[in-house]
Amino acid sequence: MSADAATHDDHTPSIWDWRRWVLSTNHKDIGTMYLLFAIFAGIIGGGLSGLMRWELAEPGLQVFNNGFWGNEHNYNVATTMHGLIMIFFMVMPAMIGGFGNWFVPLMIGAPDMAFPRMNNISFWLLPFAFILAVMSMFVPGAGADQGFGGGWVLYPPLSTMGHNGPAMDLLILSLHIAGVSSILGAINFITTIFNMRAPGMTIHKMPLFVWSVLVTVFLLLLSLPVLAGALTMLLTDRNFGTAFFAPEGGGDPVMYQHLFWFFGHPEVYILILPGFGIISHIVSTFSRKPIFGYLGMAYAMVAIGFIGFIVWAHHMYTVGMPVDLKAYFVAATMVIAVPTGIKIFSWIATMWGGSIEFRTPMMWAIGFIFLFTVGGVTGVVLANAGVDQALHDTYYVVAHFHYVLSLGAVFAIFAGWYYWFEKIFGVKYNSLFARLQFLFFFVGANVIFFPQHFLGLQGMPRRYVDYADGHAFWNMVSSWGYVIMLIGMAFFFLVLIDAIVRRRKADANPWGEGATTLEWTLSSPPPFHQFSELPKIK
Amino acid sequence: MPDLYGEAMRFLTALALTWMTAATGAFATPGQPTDGNLGFQPAVTPIANRIHEFHDLLLWIIIPITLFVMGLLLWVIIRYNRKANPTPSKNSHNTLLEVVWTAVPILILVVIAIPSFPLLYFQDEIPEADFTIKATGYQWYWSYEYPDQEVPEFFSNMVAEEDLQEGQLRNLSVDYPLVVPAGATVRLQVTAADVIHNWAMPAFGTKMDAIPGRINETWFQVEEEGIYYGQCSELCGIRHAFMPIEVHAVSQDAFDAWVEAGPGTDEANAVIAEYSAARETRLAQLD
Ligand code: HEM
């Protein structure tokens, strides 16, 4: 029996065997599928943002002018789907599904995830959720106009009586399925991390990436059911005559907003926390120093996760809340700046006294730290309800959340991608192209999003297909920034093509003595089943 | 493809212009966005003034913090790269440092909170108002009602691009604007008839959700006569970008004449147009 299992373990199925992927129970294969899925979704989500920047390049209607791309409603659909796709189908699958699946078991010395078959379902639900979301763009949404154009927050009554077509129902279904996928994944990660650490790896010796995923999946587990509840109420309000959110039936649209943001605020930390973990490893590896203040770093993430649940109404300062309640949310929100500051300073302290090598992942990580700081300080501005009254729902907010998401989370993903690329695929990449990608991304992202602070201060509202002529200049600059970023994207694909064509065999550990976590003790790529003998942690 | 050279020249001109504007605050017409500007539209209400003061303070905090972090990053890059520092230190703790970078941010937050809360309460507590206006958001226009003056509901629609008159602004001007006396304290009640909208006026620092089934209240007091533009600031459907808000702050006499003429009619508009023209000539003579 055991001899049988051993011979079975040795053989790696061919990558051309469909069963290896469709029936996969291997955390590394599933992780790879998540990463490829995220790239695919990212292309679509990024394409939609291209349409929007094209539209906004000049005053007037360029793209959504009743021609091929549809009308102003379709701009709103593009905005909505861009937001949803980037969040649910790009960043989350890449960070948690992709890197989480790959490296949580490897870093804790486990042979696989706790529930390998559930892992398979978690992944395979996603493409179906995505198909439903894409389908929703092509069925009637509001009247004859196709798709749902009510923003990623799906506020009623616009998402109920404002969109009478089936597009919104498909979207609800899509998000339900994506939610189930994430909840199953969360259960899997929690069980794996609590039960499958190698002997000697106490919770306080766990690598910070594992910590970050642990906090993230707890946030998922606690917040997604609330979203599911709100979505279900939307569904019944739309189809079965209930009036949870309909004032004419005694319901309250603001209650939806409370439910949504009780999920939505933790969600933004779900998007960024795994990035914190990734950045910690990269900074430590290339400084050749252990991470500064390990315990502080771990518990800063726990604190951020906890506070993340008690600040939700800072997205709702203008709904007419009692002023004392607003004051509470101001105070609670500003508190988050403290653990966030601890993280930034600890990264810099890790580099301090180090012997820093500027390899590709390190460049992305340093870019991340700077850009996340910019997004962080504008967050402190917005936390103050008094100022938010001027900036809420303007491009200032768009700039703020893209600094933490589009530049923060995405830079962390690319940092992780180039840190672990050779480990995952077993081949080297062209670091010149990868650095050029970084350069164009860094410049491009800043040119896109920095001027949007000015637009917001000048009063340009978000989700606008066309704007007053006084906003023309910075919009044009912002759209040129997109072109710069597009060039960076071209280098991303060049890196991929180059790696596929040249197939230079990767080393087990390309980064040297600074790379101390368990995944670097294995070959690149690691064997199909690793740690048949559990590693011992001193 | 756009003409690259032209774009580049426009860019450089605008950049130069912007810096001048940023330095002097000149060129900004109150009540509307000014192309290429960096900051808020000029403030014309007590609330907007206090928001700007507070935001200035915040800039004095966040810009130095950002520069400080950038400086630290540059310093470690220069001082602790592999060439400059081949053997890394092994230190990974420093209790004093950790206490400092926890305590100092807390102090900074306290410094921010001290003016933040008074501003919040100042915005929220409505002073003794001279009269009330009720604004209702519809898909996709606003309506206004003056219960105290017994002005019944009248509608305010955006002027389509092809109908724009001399001096009107694309996407901002409306057919029947809201009119208030400069200096009067106005209580604004906001609600909506269908989906959520938002009554936002950057120059006033006002932004209030218009939610069906509930009435939200806020207030403003326009200090200077003039024309001010705002826009709907909560996504409300296909024409969300095309339901602007236009407010004329006029003399008490002109306001009374406007009420007399029956708001929402061409006669009332004529009163305001006449008043604006007179004001223009008065201002021109001052120059
Ligand atoms: C190439 C980079 C990107 C560009 C050029 C871009 C551009 C835009 C634009 C133009 C909007 C619409 C703003 C509006 O009309 O109010 C938008 C909204 C949004 N974006 Fe991005 N984006 C990018 C990347 C990302 C990423 C990576 C994420 C998330 C991880 C993201 C999340 C969002 C969200 C949540 C919204 C709000 C959607 C809504 O208003 O309902 N974006 N983006």
Ligand SMILES: [Cu+2]
């Ligand atoms: Cu939030």
Ligand SMILES: [Cu+2]
């Ligand atoms: Cu609107």
